[in-house]
Amino acid sequence: MLARLSPEDRPIAIAALFILAILIAGTAYTLITSGTVPLLSPGYLLQQLQTGAFLGICAAGMMMVILLGHIDLSIPWTLSAAAMTATAVGGDLALPTALAVGLAVGLFNGFGVAYLRIPSMIFTLGVDTVLRGLMVAQTGGFAPQDRATPMMLFLAKEKILGIPVAIFVWAAVSVAISVILTRTAFGRSVYATGSREAAAYLSGIRTRRVIIGAFVTSGLCAALAGFLLTGYSAKAYQGMGNAFLLPAIAAVVLGGTHILGGRGRYAGTLVGVILIVLLNSVLSIMQMPEAGPQIIYGTVIIGMLLVYGRNARVTS
Amino acid sequence: MTEPIVEYRGISKYFAGIRALEKVDFACRPGTIHAILGENGAGKSTLIKIMAGVLVPDAGEMLLEGRTVSFASPDEATRNGIVCMFQELSLVPDLTVADNICISDPPRRFGLIDRRAQVRRAEALLARVRCEDIDPHALVRELPLSRRQMVEIAKALGRDPKVLILDEATSALTSRDVQTVYDLLADLKGRGVSSLFISHRMHEVEALCDTLSVFRNGQHIETFAKGAHSDTEIVRLMIGRDVEAQFPPKPQPKALDPILTVKGLRWENRLNGVDVSIGRGEIVGLGGLDGQGQKELLLALFGVLRGVSGSVEVAGKRGIPSSPYAAKSGSTRIALVPEDRKTEGLMLGMPIADNLLAAAFDRVSRGPVIDSGLASRAVAEALAKLQVRIGAPTDAVMTLSGGNQQKVVIAKWLMVDPDIILLNDPTRGIDVGTKQEIYRLMRSLADDGKAILFYSSDYAELIGCSDRVYVLYDGRVVSELEGDAMTEEGIVAASLNIDVEAA
Numbered sequence: 032m033l034a035r036l037s038p039e040d041r042p043i044a045i046a047a048l049f050i051l052a053i054l055i056a057g058t059a060y061t062l063i064t065s066g067t068v069p070l071l072s073p074g075y076l077l078q079q080l081q082t083g084a085f086l087g088i089c090a091a092g093m094m095m096v097i098l099l100g101h102i103d104l105s106i107p108w109t110l111s112a113a114a115m116t117a118t119a120v121g122g123d124l125a126l127p128t129a130l131a132v133g134l135a136v137g138l139f140n141g142f143g144v145a146y147l148r149i150p151s152m153i154f155t156l157g158v159d160t161v162l163r164g165l166m167v168a169q170t171g172g173f174a175p176q177d178r179a180t181p182m183m184l185f186l187a188k189e190k191i192l193g194i195p196v197a198i199f200v201w202a203a204v205s206v207a208i209s210v211i212l213t214r215t216a217f218g219r220s221v222y223a224t225g226s227r228e229a230a231a232y233l234s235g236i237r238t239r240r241v242i243i244g245a246f247v248t249s250g251l252c253a254a255l256a257g258f259l260l261t262g263y264s265a266k267a268y269q270g271m272g273n274a275f276l277l278p279a280i281a282a283v284v285l286g287g288t289h290i291l292g293g294r295g296r297y298a299g300t301l302v303g304v305i306l307i308v309l310l311n312s313v314l315s316i317m318q319m320p321e322a323g324p325q326i327i328y329g330t331v332i333i334g335m336l337l338v339y340g341r342n343a344r345v346t347s
Numbered sequence: 348m349t350e351p352i353v354e355y356r357g358i359s360k361y362f363a364g365i366r367a368l369e370k371v372d373f374a375c376r377p378g379t380i381h382a383i384l385g386e387n388g389a390g391k392s393t394l395i396k397i398m399a400g401v402l403v404p405d406a407g408e409m410l411l412e413g414r415t416v417s418f419a420s421p422d423e424a425t426r427n428g429i430v431c432m433f434q435e436l437s438l439v440p441d442l443t444v445a446d447n448i449c450i451s452d453p454p455r456r457f458g459l460i461d462r463r464a465q466v467r468r469a470e471a472l473l474a475r476v477r478c479e480d481i482d483p484h485a486l487v488r489e490l491p492l493s494r495r496q497m498v499e500i501a502k503a504l505g506r507d508p509k510v511l512i513l514d515e516a517t518s519a520l521t522s523r524d525v526q527t528v529y530d531l532l533a534d535l536k537g538r539g540v541s542s543l544f545i546s547h548r549m550h551e552v553e554a555l556c557d558t559l560s561v562f563r564n565g566q567h568i569e570t571f572a573k574g575a576h577s578d579t580e581i582v583r584l585m586i587g588r589d590v591e592a593q594f595p596p597k598p599q600p601k602a603l604d605p606i607l608t609v610k611g612l613r614w615e616n617r618l619n620g621v622d623v624s625i626g627r628g629e630i631v632g633l634g635g636l637d638g639q640g641q642k643e644l645l646l647a648l649f650g651v652l653r654g655v656s657g658s659v660e661v662a663g664k665r666g667i668p669s670s671p672y673a674a675k676s677g678s679t680r681i682a683l684v685p686e687d688r689k690t691e692g693l694m695l696g697m698p699i700a701d702n703l704l705a706a707a708f709d710r711v712s713r714g715p716v717i718d719s720g721l722a723s724r725a726v727a728e729a730l731a732k733l734q735v736r737i738g739a740p741t742d743a744v745m746t747l748s749g750g751n752q753q754k755v756v757i758a759k760w761l762m763v764d765p766d767i768i769l770l771n772d773p774t775r776g777i778d779v780g781t782k783q784e785i786y787r788l789m790r791s792l793a794d795d796g797k798a799i800l801f802y803s804s805d806y807a808e809l810i811g812c813s814d815r816v817y818v819l820y821d822g823r824v825v826s827e828l829e830g831d832a833m834t835e836e837g838i839v840a841a842s843l844n845i846d847v848e849a850a
Contacts, residue, residue, distance in 0.1 A: 215715045216708030223705050226694035233651070233683060233691050234705040234759065235675035293696055 042287025043299045045338060049331075050306050057313035070313070077195060083308035084201035085256045085263070087301070089275045090282040091208045092252025094300045095245040097283050098212075099225040100292025101144060101151035103249045106279060108162035109136045110272030113254035114261040115166055117183075119175040126182060126258060133254025134247060136162065141243030166269060177266045187262030197259055204252065209297040211248075221245055225292030278307050281332050350413065352377045352541050353398060353429070353510055358407035360393050366565045367393040370407070373560065373567050375510070377539045380532050382552040384585055385562035386750075386778035391545050394562065395512045398543075399431035400424030425451065428509030432499050432516050440488035445469035447487055448502045472501040477527045491638040492686075493521050500528065511535060512543045515776050517551060521636045522839065529555055548805065549578060561585055582779060593783060594811030595790040600830065603629050606679065606798045607767055609648070612657035617643045619822035620657070625767070625798045630789055632813030633802040635842045640822035641802040642686060645769045648800075649683040650674040662766070675706060675763050682706075682760035684753075686771040692756040693744050700726045700740035702755055707762035729758040734784065750781030757788070768792065770801035774808060786812055806835045818842055 057070045069075050089106055096103045109132070117129035136158065143154040169175065179187075189196045212218040220241045223231040232238045256275070261267045286303030288295025310331060314324035351374035360368040368390045375381045383391045396402040397409065400418030408415050411427060418424040421431070438447045445466045446453075454464035469483040478497045487495060496516065503511060511532075517525050532542050532555060544556055552559065553573075560570040561584040568584050576584070603626025612621040618640050625631045633641045647655045650668030659667045661679045668674035674681040685691035693702055703726050704711060711722040726740050733754045737747060744755055753773060760768065770789075774782045789812060793799055803809050809816050810833045818826040818841035826841035 210716075214717050214719070216712050216717060217715065219701060219704065219708060219717065222697060223694050223701065226697050227690065229691050230694050231705065233649075233671055233685050235671040235763075236705060237670070237672045293694070 039287065039294065039296055039299075042285070043296065043302050045335065046285055046287070046299065046302045046306050049335065050302070050309055053306070053309050053313050057309075057316060060313075060317055070316070077193075077198070079308050079312050080201075080305075081195040081197045082263075083304055084195075084197040085260045086275055086278055086282065086308065087201045087304040088204050088252050088256040088259070089279040090300050090304050091204050091297070092249035093279045094283045094286075094288055094295065094297065095208070095212075095221060095248045096151070097280070097288050097290060098221050098292055098295055099242060099245050100228075101242070101245070102280070103140060103155050103246060103253075104152065104276065105136060105140060105155040105159040105162065106249070106253045107270075107272035107276050108159045108166065109133060109250055109253040110257035110260070110275060111267070111269060112136070112162045112166050112257075114257035114267040114271060115169070115175075115177065115269070117258055118177050118179065118261060118267040119169075121176055121178075121180055123182075125180045129254045129258040130251055133250040133252070135250075136253075137247035137250025138243065140250065141246035144246065145239040145242035163269075170269065177268065179261045179265050179267070183258060183262030184265070185262070187259045197263070200255070200259060204255070205297065205301060208248075212297055217241065217244055222293060225294075227293070282307050285332065285335055349376050349378070351375060351410075352412055354410040355394075355397075356408050356410065358397060358404045358409065360397065360402060360404050368397075368404075368565045371565075371567045373570070375541050375543060375558075377509075377541050378536055379558050380536055380542045380544055380556045381558045381560065382556035383543055383545045383560050383562065384552065384581065386585055386748075386780055389562040389585070389778075390565040391562055392514065393565075395431060395514060395543060395545070398424070398429055398510070399512060400429070401431075422451070425506055428507070429512070430503045430506045430508035430510070431512040431514065432503050433514050438487045438495055438499060438502070441486060443484050443486055444473075444481055444490070444498050445483035447498060448472055448483075448505055450502070451506065468505065469501070472505050473498075475504060476501050476524075476531060478524075493524060493637040496520055497524055497527075500531070504531075508535075508540060510541045510543065512545075514545045516544075517546060517548070521638075522842075523636075525551070549581070550807075553578075585779065593786075595787045597790075597814060598794070600814065603627060606662050607648070607800070608658075608660040609644075610658040612644065612647060612655065612659065613822075614643055614647055614652050614655045617822050618647065618655070618657075621819070621822065622824055623800070623817055625800055627766075627796045627798055628793050629814050630793050630799045630801070630812055632809040632816040633800065633819060634806070634809050634816050634828075634838045635819040635825075637804060639819040639842075641819050642771055643822070644819070645683060645771050645800070645802060648674075648767075648769060649681060651683075675765070676709075679767065680763055680765040681767045681769065682763060682765035684756050684760060684768070684770040684773050686775075688749075688753055688756050693752060695745040696743055698741045699730075699735075699737055699744050699747070699755060702744045703729050703740075703759050703762065706759050710762065725762060729762055732761065733758045733788065748778075750777045753777055753785070754781065757785070761792075765797065767798045767800070770799065772803055773801060774803070774805070782808075806838050809833070809838065810835065 054070055058068050061067055061069060089110070093103055093106065113129040113132040116132050117125040120128040140155050140158055143149050144151045186196050186200055191199065212221065220231065220236045223236055224238045224241045228238055257272060260271060282303035283300050284290055285306060286295065286299025288299060310328060314327060353375050355371050355373040358368055358371045371394065383394065385391050393402065397404050400421045400423050403417065409417065416427065448469045449465045453460045454468060455461060466483045473479060473481050473483065476497055478501065481490070481494055481498065487498065490498065500516065517528055520528065535542060544552070546552055557573050558570065559573060561568040561581065563585060605624050605626045607625045609621060609623040612618050621640065621644055633644065635641060643652065646652050647667065648659065650670045650673055655667055658665065668677065668681065689695060704722060708717065711717055711725050730737065735751050735754045735758065737751065744752060747755065774785055789799055813833065816828045816833050816838060817824045818828065818838055820842065828837050
C-alpha cells in the first residue's frame, strides 16, 4: 500500500501509522497497569493538542525556512524575547509588540542570509545568542512586568464550545501557511528557490525577497507561540522557548519535508507535530526514569528518518 | 573480424516498468571507434551505464573478452578497463585539476597522497591531450566548461582504458580541442583500444568513427560500417521517419526596427566593449570560440552581472536591467534560456507544471493567490504549443528526456511573452528531431516580431538559423557576417581573429 503513494505522501502516511501505533501501545500499557484508557478520551486528546499548539505554530514557521534549505535556530529566543517584551509593554499593545519583535528578528535573519550570504545555521545561532543577551540585559537591573495579559490568558487557556482556543489559533495558522504554500506565488517561489536557487533566480524569481519572507514568517510564528505560551504558563520567563527548537525541526522533518529544501507538504508537518506530542505524552504516562524517554525519543526520530531516507532516494 | 571486447546478449533494463533497453544484442571490437546514435531516450545512456557498472541489467548477460561479467560498481568496471566519461561532467569543482585527475587512485607515499607525483602525473596526462595551458594546481570550478571537459578526458586516459566511453564528450569543446580528441582517439585505436562515441553531431561521427550503431526506443536497430548508409538514411533509422529540410527557410532581409542596441559593453576582463544591435523579427547568432564573452554578454543583458558598464538601449529606453526579475517584467520583456538546463534552467526535482509557471506566477494569479484553473490552462497550452512529450504535469521534470527538458525551459519563457529572447547554446546535447523543432520555433517567434540573440557552439546551426552572426573574440565583436558571407570558413577565420590581425 505504501509503495503506491507518491513520494510526498509516503512519509505522511508512515507518520500517521506511527501515531496509531503509539496510541495502541499506550492504551495497552494503561489497560494492563490500571485498567483505564485515558489516552482515548476526547478530553485528554484535546489537552494534548492544546499543548501541541505552541510547538505546532513554531513548526509551521520553521517549515517555511527548511523548505528553502535553510534553518532558523533563533526560534527559542525569538519566542522568549517576543513574550517577555510583550508582557513588559502589557495591555492591548502586547500582541502587536510580540509580533513586531518576531518581524524584526525575521527581517534581520533574512537580511543576513539573503544579502550578506552568511549560512543560516551560523547566522541564526548568533542572533539567538544576541537575543538572549539582550533579554538578560533588559531584566538584569530591575524586574519588569512579566504577568500574562488577559488576551494571552484567553487565547491559551479558554475554551470555545469545549475546544481550547489555542487549537483554533493553531488551526488558523495552519490554514494560512498551507494556503500560502500551495496557492500563492510566494509559496511556489519558496519551493522553487529551495529546489534550485540558481534556476529560480534565472527564472526571474526575486529569491532574496523569498528568503526574507520565509524568515519573517518563522519569526512571526515563534512570536505568536511565545504570546500563547505566556498565557498558558501565566507569565513570561527566560528560556521559555528552549524546549521548542529540536522538536520543531524534528516535526517538520518527520512530516516528510526534505531537510535540504524544495520538497514537503504542510499536512506532513501537522502530522509530525501530533506524533511528537503524543510520543512525549505516552512516554510520560509510562513513567519511565528520566533517561528513558529521551533515548526513545531520539531513537524514534533517527529510525523514522532512516525509513524515509531509503524510500526517498532520488537520482537525477 | 576480431573477437568482440564487450558483448551484450539479450540485455534488458526497465525503469519503473518503462522499457529503457529491450533484448539488446550488441558488440564492440578492439581497435575501433564505434558511434552510438539515437535520439534522446533511445537507450544510449542506459547502454553505456550498464557497461560502466552504474546500472545492473534486469535480464541478459554481458561478456568482457569472452567471459561473462557483472559489475557491482563503476569502480569495478574501471578496474576491468572500461572507463566512461559521462555527459554530466563528473569532476569535483572544489578540488584542483591534479586532485581530480588522480582521484580514484592517487599516488601514495607512506600511505599519504604524494602531491608532487600527483602533479607530475596530471601534467603528463594534460600534455597528452595538449592542454599544457591548464595549471594542475587550478581549481576545477575556475575553469570554463570546455577546459573542464579536457580535464575529464585526461582523467579518463589516466585510468588506462581498454574500452573508452565518451558520452557527449565533445559537446562543449572548442574546435582545436575537438581536433586533439580526434587525434587521441586515432592513437588509442592504433593501440587496440575500443572507443564508444556518443554525439549528436553527425559531422563528428563522420570524421571519426569507423562503425556505427543506431538505437531507437530501447532497441538496437542496426550496426554498420561507416559509409554503408547515407546521412539521410541514418537519420531515418534514428527517428523512424523522414525529416524535412534541416533548417527552416529564412525570410528576405528587410529594414528592421532595432529593439536592442548595445554599445561598448564592459564587464571585468571578460567583456571588452561589445557593440551589438538587434531588430524586431531578427535572429542574431553569436559565434566564436568558447569562452570569448558570449555567455557573459547574454547574462549581462539579462541583469545577472554586477558592475557592467556601457550603454544598453532596449526599445528606446536606456539602461541595463538590474536583475532577471527586472529583465522579465519591464515594458520590453527579456528572457534567457541558460547554458546548463539541469542547474540553471530547471528545478529538476519539481513538477513540470511548477517549472513552467516559475517565471509567470503573476500572469496566473489574482492578487497574491494563484488561480488554479488559469494555471492549468496555461500549462496545457504551453505543453501543446511546444509538443512536449510528458506523462502528467505533476511528474518531476527530471523524468523527461534532455530534449523535452529544454522545451520546458523554452516554454517557461514563452509564458511571459518576451520581446527579446536570449538563448545560450539551446540545442546542446539534444537529439536531431528536437533540434529541428527548436529551429522552427525560433523562426516562428522571429516572424511574430520577437528579437532573438543566441549563442551556439555548432557552426552549422549558426549559419542555418541566423539572419546575422556576430563573432566574438576576447570579449569584443571582431566580425559581423551577413547573408552569403556567413560560411563556416568565414566564422572560423573570424573566431581565430585571423583577418583582423592581418589587417
